[in-house]
Amino acid sequence: MSPDAVLSRPSRRRPPSWLAWGSASLLGAFLVLAPAPVDATLDHARMHAAMSAEYGSQGVRALDEWLNLIDRLRGADLRTQLRDVNDFFNRKMQWLEDRTIWRQSDYWATPIESLGRGAGDCEDYSIAKYVTLKELGIPISKLRMIYVRARLGRSQITQAHMVLGYYETPGAEPLILDNIAAGISRASLRTDLDPLFSFNSSGLWAGGTTQSRADPLARLSRWRNALDRMRQQGIQ
Numbered sequence: 001m002s003p004d005a006v007l008s009r010p011s012r013r014r015p016p017s018w019l020a021w022g023s024a025s026l027l028g029a030f031l032v033l034a035p036a037p038v039d040a041t042l043d044h045a046r047m048h049a050a051m052s053a054e055y056g057s058q059g060v061r062a063l064d065e066w067l068n069l070i071d072r073l074r075g076a077d078l079r080t081q082l083r084d085v086n087d088f089f090n091r092k093m094q095w096l097e098d099r100t101i102w103r104q105s106d107y108w109a110t111p112i113e114s115l116g117r118g119a120g121d122c123e124d125y126s127i128a129k130y131v132t133l134k135e136l137g138i139p140i141s142k143l144r145m146i147y148v149r150a151r152l153g154r155s156q157i158t159q160a161h162m163v164l165g166y167y168e169t170p171g172a173e174p175l176i177l178d179n180i181a182a183g184i185s186r187a188s189l190r191t192d193l194d195p196l197f198s199f200n201s202s203g204l205w206a207g208g209t210t211q212s213r214a215d216p217l218a219r220l221s222r223w224r225n226a227l228d229r230m231r232q233q234g235i236q
Contacts, residue, residue: 144164
């Protein structure tokens with residue numbers, strides 16, 4: 001989904017409630033059976049082999065930059081980890097539509113695929129940041145990918161979009177990591193975004209509750225498929 005179609009500055013309407021998730025009607029499009037969730041563990045040898053086979057030396061260089069980032073950020077303070085991970089992928093990846101990259105209407109890429117292509121859309125940025133922060137030791141209970149409706153400029157026209165949220169506690173206001181924003185901000189400052197539902201590897205939240213309502217891998221087939229490909233590429 002195009003960054004040109006998403007608001008470049010916040011509107012002046014009342015901030016949305018980031019606990020009242022609103023409609024979960026998009027969930028029905030992703031029904032599928034799913035395996036159990038896994039934590040991210042990186043098999044460097046397998047990752048290098050997968051990247052080299054599919055994307056060659058340019059992809060391997062991008063992979064090494066990613067792994068170097070992870071090494072550098074291990075043990076860093078949380079603020080630095082969030083900021084540098086957000087900046088890395090916003091800088092390394094060009095925004096392009098899935099039809100341009102993958103010749104598909106909607107494809108959720110793995111970090112290997114996104115870095116190998118050097119491009120992705122909003123889901124791909126969010127997935128890459130999520131996997132990286134998990135690898136740095138941030139509990140998945142504090143990380144959720146959030147589907148939102150993003151308003152265009154000052155109009156009421158909206159565009160589907162995905163961001164990554166960091167939650168200090170399950171009911172806390174999240175910090176938003178977004179490929180169309182220069183920095184990280186509190187959700188209440190992103191009045192251009194209306195949350196629909198959020199998910200990670202172990203839960204799915206919608207309908208104004210802090211309790212998970214479903215198995216995300218059973219409801220989100222593209223997420224399940226991305227996790228399957230990550231395992232094959234060395235991301236467990």
